[in-house]
Amino acid sequence: MANIKSAIKRIEVAERNRLRNKSYKSAVKTLMKNYFAAVEKYASNPNEDNLTEVNQRMAAAYSKIDKAVKHQVLHRNNGAHKKARLAKALKPYFSTPEAQASAS
Template structure:
């Protein structure tokens, strides 16, 4: 435990921020996982309803990634890379098999 009052407060703030960042990271991972599950369901049985669900999950994941970047939980380039990977997966799924 810190002996100096300001150090104790900084430790308290750091713990609060760590928990907040952890919640954002967890939410981003969960939304990405939901999106990937929707992609696999769509790949197994392509229907317009499942495609709409895929796009909805993609929008939710993009929104949460952008919010995490805005709040400093994720670096700007990390957010852009994750969004690019999700888009690439969707485009690969939507291409007709040649």
């Protein structure tokens, strides 16, 4: 254990930040998992209610990811990568025949 006052304070601050970071990361993982579950539900039964749920869960996950990036819990590139994964999961269910033809 540290004896110097500034070292003691740094230990306390580091512990406080560790717990905050852990909370943000856990929340991001949970919201992403909930979103992927909603996308699977929408894929098996595409209707307006399921789409609304998917959009709500995506908004919640995006919000938490953005907050984690803002508080420097996640690096901005890591946050962007997570958001891209979320968008990519839903994209196949909205592909149009014109888009598929131009991609070929």
